[in-house]
Amino acid sequence: MNVIELRNLHYRWQGQSRDTLAIAELHVAQGEHLFIRGASGSGKTTFLNLLAGILHPASGSLTILGQALHSMDNAARDRFRADHMGVIFQQFNLLPYLSVRENVQLPCHFSTRRKQQAGDMQATTNRLLEHLGLDRNLWERPVTDLSVGQQQRVAVARALIGSPELIIADEPTSALDTDTRDGFLNLLFQEAAAQGSTIVFVSHDPHIASHFPRVVDLAKVNQTLIPSTPNPK
């Protein structure tokens, strides 16, 4: 079964005369980690927000895990995201006022499904943090005590807890140096494989692309042909 099925997807920001994003077709199979290359302005942000269910497509169909996201209302898409997706940002992934452990467990508070799948939440958290190579004495510390590389690994643990089917990563390695970056990617693949999650990884960095089984260039898929459309936000 395809994790993502996308057909004739169009999105247009309010007040704009042309589409920001128009993709004819895109399928992602389970476990087929996808690298999406996109320079800024290629509609990357819009694509991610559509995928995560933050934005609602203007037309076309977007089906994730067999569920039609395009016909869900806002609240249903939020629930769907909470249940089935883990998100990793470029940086500042964590709530500064929570400990490492609490940050990792955050998705379980917004999704009963993730909570159930996590089973014993403390044990699962411990296992994830251990696998990701975070020193045990950091676990109860405020996240502000951590280095950027450590913070990104905590973000991975948070995205993975409760085994969501889809991991959406928005340039999570851009703040890391090359050595840390490769280690980070290996860990990400390893953990995603362990629980059968599919990764959709967005970046403008072509060096990372070689790690992925499948690469899609957004500039080629996006039919709007106006790569310099500014993000109106």
Add this chain to the structure above:
Amino acid sequence: MILLHLTLRSLWNRRASLLLTLFSIAISVSLLLGVEYIRKEAKSSFLSTISGTDLVVGARSGPVQLLLYSVFRIGNATNNISWQSYQDVASKPLVEWTIPISLGDSHQGYRVLGTNQDYFRYYRHGDKRLLEFAEGKPFAGVFDAVLGAEVARKLGYQLNDNIVIAHGAAATRFTLHDDKPFHVVGILKPTGTPIDRTVHVSLEGIEAIHVDWVGGTKVPGYQISAVDALQKNLQPKVITAFMVGLKNRAAAFRVQREINDYQREPLLATVPGIALAELWQAIGMFETVLRIITGFVVVAGLLGMLTTLLSTLNERRREMAILRAVGAHPRHVFLLFVLEASVIAVLGCLLGAGLVFIGLLAARPWVMAEYGFYLRTWIPDLNDGLLLAVVAVLALLFSLIPGAIAYRRSLQDGLTVRV
């Protein structure tokens, strides 16, 4: 619930700046509650300036005026009443006791009140409390005086000091009764009523210092010494007013009517409680003014909170995006702000209430010593609860603004905030 947990942790994380907000709300709340307390206490204290007295009787004027000069020592009587009238009323079968009072003289700006021993036996104030002596005893001799607490304290008098009484309210040299000084035999405990500012002497004393006066002035060349004055008939012919205690309170209105219908002289009897309430209504305007002012202070405190909430909106965009990423609905983001404001408001109310409680406890000994006023322990009543609820609801309403802004932003920003 996770949202409350997040709110509390987030607040704790920003505690340094929020502490000031919290304090400004706490202080405005304590002001609100404190003013309410003072308002209630002032009213109940005012209304119990005189208690246990069923009727106050004086020359015919208005009930409020009668009360003002007889109880509050403010202004002067329009007329005196004859001793005969007083005796007639005092001998009515329903009357249990009377206290005659004679006003008109002063000492260093404090009114001098002529009365008899019954004053110390029957006069009650506050919670039906009798007058108590800090030192000494009631007057016995013609030239004995008993001082109110404030008179003794402010003028530094002690037992056995001699004081000179002035004629009328002025204190010029020519109108002094300096040939007949009084001897301080007692000093009263503070009462928190006009009694503290009164010099008490016997009716005979008032009569004695006026034996050689005619028509309000000294007669040149006509002097009667203090010793000689004692030989004269010191039975007063007139008094200013008198208090009446009845055997049965229910008869108050009947006796009042009888006195008001007294044929020989125009008299006025008034029930002090009713006249006090009337007087309070007249001067009670300040209550409303105080309430309005404290209302504004509370709004100012809450506006401070609103400012703080609004100023954090930008720096918290990332926080909102993270919450959205883990599955929070914009509604949750909105609730986060409302919860935050509610927590601050509730803590501010509790802290404010605590400040009032502790402040009153701390001030109690001092106020008692200085003003003779017992500060009762602050126990919030329904009214206070309502005020606090209004503060909380107001805070909630205010928080809708940053909440709505955060809601809209988190819809727009989604997962991608570049801060």
